[in-house]
Amino acid sequence: MLLAFDVGNTNIVLGLFQDGRMITNWRLETDNNKSADEYGMIINQLFKYEDLDINEVKDVIISTVVPSVLYTLQHLSVKYFHRKAIVIGAGIKTGLVVKYDNPKQVGADRIVNAVAAHAKYGGPLIIIDFGTATTFCAVSEKAEYLGGTIAPGLKISSDALFEKTAKLPKVELEEPGHVICRNTINSIQGGLVYGHMGMVDYIVKKMKAELQEYSADASQEVKVIATGGLATLIDGGIDCIDYVDKMLTLEGLEIIYRKNKKIRKKSPGPVREGRDCNYAEDSF
CATH class of the missing domain: 3.30.420.40 (ATPase, nucleotide binding domain)
Structure with missing residues (x-):
């Protein structure tokens, strides 16, 4: 296992x-x-x-x-x-061509998500990860990781609002059902959730337009995949997300494992505690 x-x-x-x-x-x-x-x-x-x-x-x-x-x-x-x-x-062998100015700056989770999404859905595609930060990644049909955008996540935004104001309370992250709210709790929820939905909708629209520059066929459909703990909440209020895939990162790790397990330069083990324990990253 x-x-x-x-x-x-x-x-x-x-x-x-x-x-x-x-x-x-x-x-x-x-x-x-x-x-x-x-x-x-x-x-x-x-x-x-x-x-x-x-x-x-x-x-x-x-x-x-x-x-x-x-x-x-x-x-x-x-x-x-x-x-x-x-x-x-x-x-690490991923099957992606990373086009970032400095590939080492790309978060490991973003690469893993891109590997899994391209393997499962093909390209071109946009991957949105609703975690502590909300990240947007663009991948071409040729499995090129083109880059993306990073924004504060919903939880960070909520915590900042609570910590940096004197009277505003901490709230549950849920959709209040309307934006003309009649109490402070719903007002904060509306601003956080609907504001995040609007941000996602706009960034996806802009990213789809920019992806056309990298595609041989400008009419090719760009699929939008969402993952992360709050993906379902945001997906419920916008139409730009095609698939919600909560296990995307874990599945990407399994795919990358299969690409690398036979080509380690160093044996992965077994090893004994206190001996032959090199905790630096293995090279592949």
């Missing part, structure tokens, strides 16, 4: 795969203060709850936008799974 870690600023999402199929997935809070042992005990309990054998995990792959958690998870991989984890980064 393969255990995949998608580490975001707010949550760590884990996916367990067997023979290319996702068996189950879990969501944990990202905590810089947790040790490898603490995460290990939590994961062990999750396996036991689902009557799964943790010893059947044969490899680990990690995508992270939180560098401070990476060492912890690499340590966890060696200690609990006796494997050096594959880490998404420079040198």
